[in-house]
Amino acid sequence: MPDAFADKIAVVTGAASGIGLATTRALLAEGAQVVMVDRNESALKELTSELGSKACYHVTDLLDPTSCAQMVPEILEVVSHIDILHCNAGTYIGGDLTDTTPDAIDRMLNLNVNAVMKNVHAICPHMQERGTGDIIVTCSVAGHFPTYWEPIYSGSKWAITSFVQCMRRQLASSDIRVAQISPGPVVSALLADWPEENLRKAREIGGLIEPEDVAEAIVFMLSRRRGVTIRDLIILPSTFDRV
Template sequence: MSERDFSDHVVVVTGASGGVGAAAAEELARRGASVVLAARRAGPLGEVAKRCGDQAHAVVADVTKRNDVQRIFDEAVAKFGRVDIWINNVGRGIGRPLLEITDDDVDEMIRDNMKSVLYGMQVVTPHFQARGTGAIVNVSSLLGRTPLPPRAAYSAAKAAMMSLSEAFRIELSGSHPNIRVVVVYPGRIATEFGQNALGQRMFDSGKLPAEVLAVLGGATQTAEEVAHVLCDAALSGRGDVYTQPNAFARVREYMEKQPG
């Protein structure tokens, strides 16, 4: 099946210096988009921008800071005249049992996984409202749907981000039905994400409930595989998008088995 073209689309991608963000930026550029890439690491970000070609603009920024997010938007408009799609891809994990979670852990999870997304939505939406169209794509995780020890704080932050996104989708549907709010749910991805998580304790899959293992049972995907689904969702998706086949069915089955 042929890929849909992104020509005449200006797309902002945060967390674009590696992993899924870098893979998405490169696919978007290959499919004709003008891309604005944002991340904290100037060196890796510049390398990704080079691979994306002449229609790429890199912005070194920390999206956990509202002023930096505003600067990303301002530079995108100055460079390309508008923004059509904004992809919130920044996040951070944690591996810590619930009884060991600290106040700082919670603050960092909310800052990195929820507030970074909130800032992106708040900065770009007035622009979309003025134009009457646009798409916000927030990258979540299956763990936002199915909490997993010892990832409880990460799961909670992703669930909070999911709730923000769903509430905003409803809020916009009446007044601005052509502004899409999409949430993408990857499962396990072969990237360095886990190496950058707070704490180093990995879960013992042999001790997890069978229903949790069933939800996570999809094959580990590459960053490129996830990015392909993400790009398609950015162009035309609505609502929730799962990157693994049958993931939604697994999540629904998990929820149906919960007590209460």
């Protein structure tokens, strides 16, 4: 859609790597301005110097309640408005429930669920006052079926699926579109916890997709006319056969 991103300002969390970085690059290529949010300040500095004048950054630790709460207000001190919020930051825990620890469970739920809800809570008044906006959350195919080999991760993504569907309905009358992108296995830092043998097998059968594949799908979702919401787009490796 021509000029769909002209004058648009996007905020992307977890933007220093993986899907967040790929989405940043894709939105910049479409002409948007992007505020890259991550806790890795050195990576953000290096990336924004490489990506050009339409990329800037904001250092936020989403696991720190104060830093998380300050993210949206502080960004709005630098940019005039926010058209797009991509809640992308997340973490992964695989394996049986008894293989992990209560602290790891808390960290995952705080980042994958609580931080998303807090970021959306913070952006809602701004977008409602403007009468427009887009919120996209990185979910997972694991949020759509009982992924028994990663119950904590899957549980966090089921929570996001419910949250997105509820918020889409709550905000529709304000012309705020709320949607999620639900990838299968993506080549990213989240796969660091995968056993090497599983990664090797997945690569051999083409069972992984690239962050750029997800970013292209996000651009497609965001560039639909305002009367259309792609609420949930599931994007999988073609050989993925678990759901």
